[in-house]
Amino acid sequence: MTRLLIVGPQGSGKGTQGVRIAEAYGIPAISTGDMFRAAVKSGSELGTKVTEIIEAGNLVPDELTSAVVRDRLSQADAEGGFLLDGYPRNLGQVADLDAFLGGRGEKLDAVIELLVPRAESIERLTLRAKEQGRTDDTEQVIENRLAIYERETAPILDVYRAQGIALEVDGVGSLDEITARVIAALEGHGLTRSAAA
Secondary structure, three states: OEEEEEEOOOOOOHHHHHHHHHHHHOOOEEEHHHHHHHHHHHOOHHHHHHHHHHHOOOOOOHHHHHHHHHHHHOOHHHOOEEEEEOOOOOHHHHHHHHHHHHHOOOOOOEEEEEEOOHHHHHHHHHHHHHHHOOOOOOHHHHHHHHHHHHHHHOOHHHHHHHOOOEEEEEOOOOHHHHHHHHHHHHHHOOOOOOOOO
């Protein structure tokens, strides 16, 4: 049972690293971004709401996000552990997640913080927007997202540091280098990979 959270500013590579770490530990990577993008593609009522919010460069409200995540964590594949990416992203969501997990007699085992300088994040996001033709990634939207991260998400790390489960990892380097650093940090925290993974 390994329950992880990966945190880092937009452009830190947390989505890519999250998938790699989840595979290494044999657990599902649960990304709120992926869940919301799937909703947008489906054209559902939720998708329409999410589209309007994202296009304005804003974040999806806590109640909506928490409900989507609780539903996902209740699915069978997450019973043996999970890696969360993009949630919780503020102190209110930390409380929601703690209450939900606590109700099941569970808690997070470790929180991986990818450290990436702001300039590097902006450079990566601008490049990604060009490569993928992402109209929502304008420079102004990128700056707005990074400011929200610094204001709202960075403080959650203080909570996890106080619990002794926050692990800082240098997020600059090749994909393999960063993955190796994350796994070394997790193993140093006593979290060994499953034999099946």
